[in-house]
Amino acid sequence: MMNGIAMTAAEKTALKKKIKSEAKKFGMNLAGFAAASRWEEYANTAPEFYPRSIWPWSKTVVVLGAQIFLPMIETTPSIVYSELYNTTNRLLDESSYRIANFLNTLGHRALFFPRDGYGDISVLVEKPEAAFSQVLAGYYAGLGTVGFNHTLLTPEYGPRVRFASVITDADITPDRVTKRDLCKNCGVCRKQCPVGAFTPREDKIIADMDKHRCASYHQKLKNELHYPCxxxxMVCPVGQDRKIYGARSVSEGGMIHCRSFGSKNS
Ligand code: SF4
Ligand code: SF4
Structure with a gap:
């Protein structure tokens, strides 16, 4: 096994603090730290998805989160939400690149796993699977728990947050995994899904999901230029952001307005 730079406890704490402050400076709302060994420990995926199977020197996965503003996602499907989605993706990729770069300048191995990792939605229709689950990474980094709807629910933004991950050999003290489920099992996401992609399960809170159905709907939205869904x-009640915006922050007329411009089939 290849080893990274040995660090004292004080150096680990200082590095963690510095990464958090850099992430904040880059506009990130959340930053969590997972030990790369958690992929093996929890074994939620096949071994080829483990960071250490891909880059054997991996020790820490730093997960960065950028919020999705409720008043914008409430207009979905619309070009307003579509552009927000693109903006968070750009911010995430740039921020995780910069954090990896920063770690490199200190002599640590580092890289970032981009937030999506697929060429086009048509690929997901054929094979609805990512090379790296940012949701699981966020869970292992203590940022939240996986809800009924397969998203990572966070105390701050519920599922309205997107993630990218920096993988490094810097041995940083990990955050604790959240034990208490944040999902209220309210079923609102199941009822509101336009294609009925979720089927509840008896044995666990996470639903069975028809990913092909979801991806096919996204393909339609992409063709209409107001992707994603x-x-x-949007409807999930979990998250402090609800306290700022309430149950509904866009007017009925405003929603129609935002959907009427900038995309096809509006
Ligand atoms: S189509 Fe997909 S993204 Fe939209 S509500 Fe259903 S599961 Fe969620
Ligand atoms: S809408 Fe309800 S059931 Fe769905 S993820 Fe949120 S809390 Fe869980």
Whole structure:
């Protein structure tokens, strides 16, 4: 096994603090730290998805989160939400690049796993699976728990947050995994999903999900230029952001307005 730079406890704490402050400076709302060994420990995926199977020197996964503004996702499907989605993706990729770069300058191995990792939605229709689950990474980094709708629910933004991950050999003290489920099992996401992609399960809180159905709907929205859907994230009652905006922050007329411009089939 290849080893990274040995660090004292004080150096680990200082590095963690510095990464958090850099992430904040880059506009990130959340930053959590997972030990790379958690992929093996929890074994929620096949071994080829483990960071240490891909880059054997991995020790820490730093997960960064950028919020999705409720008043914008409430207009979905619309170009307003579509552009917000693109903006968070750009911010995430740039921020995780910069954090990896920063770690490199200190002599640590580092890289970032981009937030999506697929070429086009048509690929997901054929094979609805990502090379790296940012949701699981966020869970292992203590940022929240996986809800009924397969998203990572966070105390701050519920599922209205997107993630990218920095993988490094810097041995940083990990955050604790959240034990208490944040999902209220309210079923709102299931009822509101436009294609009925969720089927509840008896044995666990996370639903069975027809990913092909969801991806096919996204393909339609992409063709109409107001991708993605996001309804199951938009309606979820979990998240402090609800306290700022309330149950509904866009007017009925305003929603129609935002959907009427900038995309096809509005
Ligand atoms: S993103 Fe939309 S289509 Fe996909 S599961 Fe959520 S609500 Fe359903
Ligand atoms: S809408 Fe309800 S059931 Fe769905 S993820 Fe949120 S809390 Fe869980």
């Amino acid at each position: 996001g309804v199951c994230a």
